[in-house]
Amino acid sequence: MRLHRSSNLGIVADSNVPNERRAFMLTLTENAATAVKTIIAQLPDADQGGVRIRDTGSQETGFELAVASSPENGDQVVEDHGARVFLDDGANTALDDRVLDAEMNQDGSVRFAIASQS
Template sequence: MLTLTTTAAEAVKTIVSQVPLTVDGGVRIRDTGPERGFELSVAETPEPDDTVVETDGARVFLDTSAAAALDDRVLDAELSGDGSVRFALATQA
C-alpha cells in the first residue's frame, strides 16, 4: 500500500486545510492513464471504491487504478519557500 513521508503528510494536511468544507477531507489521487499520469485533487470524502491511506492525520484517497499502480510506492513532497508543493514517488525499500 502507498505510504507517505512525514513531509508529504504535512503537505497534504496544509493543502486540505486551505480548501473550505474539507476539514476532514483529503487529497484524492486518480489514475488518468499511461499518457496523462495521476491527477490530484482535494476531496471532502473518498469515493465508495477508494482506498484510504492515513498518515499522521493526513488522508489520501486512491481510486482503484491508482491504488494498484502505487501499491509499492512512497509519496514524498518538497516544499518551496513560496509555499508551492512538488510531490514525488519513490519505490518502498
C-alpha cells in the same frame, strides 16, 4: 489477516500472521503528510478531506492529484502521519508498494513525487 497501525507505514498487515502474505499499500513521508495537511487545512469542513489520486490510464499523464472534501465511492483511504489520501482503484493497484513524497517551496507551491518503498 490482522491489521495494526504503524507510525511510519500507516496501516500494514501483521507480518507475523502464518501462511499469509504481507500486504503493501501507499505510504507517505512526513513531508508529504505535512503538505497534504497544509493544503487540506485551507478547505472548509476539512476534517474529512484529503488529496485524491486518480490513475488517468495514460502513460503520458500518469496520475492526477486533486483536493477532495471526502473520498469517492470505491476509493481506498490511506491515513498516514495524520494525513488522508484517497486512491481510485487504478491508483491503489499501481501505487501499492510506493511512497508519496513532497517538496514544499518557499512560495507555497508543492511538488509531489512517487518513489519505491525501500
